[in-house]
Amino acid sequence: NWQLSDFAEAAITQIRDRVGDRRVICGLSGGVDSSVVAALLYKAIGTQLTCILIDNGLLRKNEQSLVIDEFSNHFKTDLHVVHAEDRFLASLAGVAEPQEKRRRIGHDFIECFKKEAESIDNAHFLAQGTLYPDVIESGADPDGPAATIKLHHNVGGLPEELGFELIEPLRDLFKDEVRRLGLELGLPEKLVWRHPFPGPGLAVRCLGEVTRDKLEVLRAADAIVIEEIENAGLYRETSQTFAVLLPVQSVGVMGDARTYDNAIAVRSVNTNDFMTADWSRLPYDLLARISTRIINEVQGVNRVCYDISSKPPATIEWE
Numbered sequence: 001n002w003q004l005s006d007f008a009e010a011a012i013t014q015i016r017d018r019v020g021d022r023r024v025i026c027g028l029s030g031g032v033d034s035s036v037v038a039a040l041l042y043k044a045i046g047t048q049l050t051c052i053l054i055d056n057g058l059l060r061k062n063e064q065s066l067v068i069d070e071f072s073n074h075f076k077t078d079l080h081v082v083h084a085e086d087r088f089l090a091s092l093a094g095v096a097e098p099q100e101k102r103r104r105i106g107h108d109f110i111e112c113f114k115k116e117a118e119s120i121d122n123a124h125f126l127a128q129g130t131l132y133p134d135v136i137e138s139g140a141d142p143d144g145p146a147a148t149i150k151l152h153h154n155v156g157g158l159p160e161e162l163g164f165e166l167i168e169p170l171r172d173l174f175k176d177e178v179r180r181l182g183l184e185l186g187l188p189e190k191l192v193w194r195h196p197f198p199g200p201g202l203a204v205r206c207l208g209e210v211t212r213d214k215l216e217v218l219r220a221a222d223a224i225v226i227e228e229i230e231n232a233g234l235y236r237e238t239s240q241t242f243a244v245l246l247p248v249q250s251v252g253v254m255g256d257a258r259t260y261d262n263a264i265a266v267r268s269v270n271t272n273d274f275m276t277a278d279w280s281r282l283p284y285d286l287l288a289r290i291s292t293r294i295i296n297e298v299q300g301v302n303r304v305c306y307d308i309s310s311k312p313p314a315t316i317e318w319e
């Protein structure tokens, strides 16, 4: 009979014993795993924890304020927000190839994190939200097909050369246990049930070259998709739902004027393991509301499509 409250208590004692009076740093992404790690560490060592959020300019709408609210106002951790939007966008300028986008974002992320971590006195440990499935996966063939389809970059994947001792308190847990632990630790439902969000963020949903203007369009459309699916009570019924900005313009008509604007694809999938996935059978009236709102409210979009491809052969993300 697996009790998460017992797990939390044991983990807290273990962390305290191991850390002593040294400092732990923890990268926050707005995602479930890093949030649960931070909440657990905060319970264990309080102000000896420093959290770092890198704002790479590729976050979803309100993501930064959500993290600040949770880890600076609710849990009073020592939170450093690194504003690195300009740097990331400069590295991405002119780059359209998906793997190259991931590579540059991964590289910048490590550099930014390293620089911030070096400014923190007495930092000895790095906490990471590694889960049991990650442990198994990393033991798998690194050149196997799954490893090479997409070059994954995660907050969970900082290199050892940073020189910190790792703390990975979720190593024995599956995702559903991490969620339950998060609730047990007092994290809000909204955060605990968030859909996964890729490390390279909106960059892989802004197809082709990433620019500030395109990101703004995508971010606004994505927020509408999420708001409408939440209002319909279907957020938790789907595994991942988001908007993608396509690199095409198409002709439309607004009033009596001809438009030549962007197209947004809406993607929503249901899956247990993210290795295979089916597209969500969203109700037509929900799709209609999403489409009308995006076209009316997001300047520069005149067409919305719904992605009805399953994985395989498509992937969940478009890049």
Ligand code: XMP
Pocket (backbone or CB within 6 Å): 102, 150, 151, 152, 153, 154, 196, 197, 198, 199, 200, 240, 274, 311, 314, 315, 316, 317, 318, 319
């Ligand atoms: P695909 O697109 O390969 O995605 O079907 C499977 C799951 O992985 C996420 N994903 C990523 N996560 N860095 C990440 O941290 C990445 O580069 C990346 N690419 C895809 C995707 O959102 C889905 O949950």
